[in-house]
Amino acid sequence: MTPPSGSRPAGTGRLVTGVAWALLLLGLWLWGREVTEGPGGSSAPTTGDIAAVGRPLGAALPPARDPLAPVAPRQVEIPSLGIAAPVVARGLDSTGAIDPPPYEMPHTVGWFGSGTRPGAAGPALLVGHVDTETRPAVFYGLSAARPGAKVRITRTDGSVAEFTVDDVQVYPREHFDASKVYGARDPHRAELRLITCGGTFDRGANAYTANVVVSAYLTAATSP
Template sequence: MSSGTRPAGTGRLVTGTAWALLFLGLWLGGAGTDEGPLGSSAPTTGDIAAVGRPPGAELPPARAPLAPVAPRRVEVPSLGVDAPVVARGLDGTGAIDPPPFEAPDTVGWFGSGTEPGAAGAALFVGHVDTETRPAVFYGLSAARPGAKVLVTRTDGSVAEFTVDDVQVFPREEFDAAKVYGPREPGRAELRLITCGGTFDRATGAYTANVVVSAYLTGA
């Protein structure tokens, strides 16, 4: 798989049938691969992560969106995540190309979508594990509302996001529009997505996705 390229400033989101195709490409366990033996310890739909935002949680106000600039690196200090970001496009079937299995500590950004910090929802995807060890987003389900996500952009600016929701979506209950679309019109948002549930060796894929949602609160 090869990295996608990003036309500057388009900031568009995939819609219609392409949403369903994008969803199919985000089962990062990967059909027909040997990834996933650590799946028994990956987040499941019974995790506390599935409760979303705790009632009464006080979160900072949203900041106005920034100019569209591509990402270079993402950090989630509370989880120990500090990883390079590469643009990924769609493969021949119309599904998003996750980072190659040979780069488990790299995060993929859907480069034909929204830039992090610009209005809309930017999509970041990463593997949960490999055949032998945890990968970049293994601890993603431990994220909690109020946690910070820092995205260093290619112009040197840093967009600061605040987590407001953490959920686990089983395959049969996945709502692509809800996950990938912005929660509030005009707001700059971010999604961090990885595998969850259990690893099904018969299909070579995980049974759920962990989705961390965040919104821009500083720069």
């Protein structure tokens, strides 16, 4: 979250800021309790009209495979976007929102560690900054993901869970639907959500106008 005025480290800029994160993550806190109890200088590269990218009509995607044993993630790779980044577990802060990676780690992805582990049944949640005041951050190109793209999660036991992107949506912050973003599309399969800020940067609100959400599901795995 945005640190108090005057306390933000020099050069780290606006990363993923205040209101957009607060709204997104408030939704996670309000909706996510069911999940856990159950088992700016640069412009963001997102669709300017806040339109959904979605899945092209008739696009054939591979079948889902059975979920894996729950193991924590260590790294995420999206080869088509040139993304390869370490993953760190993050919890909730004092306001009940998930704590994103620190400002000093703009190229690290945060995983909601109290939720689903990537590869296990249910939706695993990964969040990342879109940019800093001076340069792109880890998920700057996330909105360019397309259905059929591969997302590889290397887990701490050395196994690799490979997910296939199902769709890409851009949700305006005024109409953020937590159940659609965080809810399982199919309760019996392993799913993934990759989330960052999007839309345009509202300087008055000091926040982005939307959130980019990439949804994927488990289609392959390799053993350690």
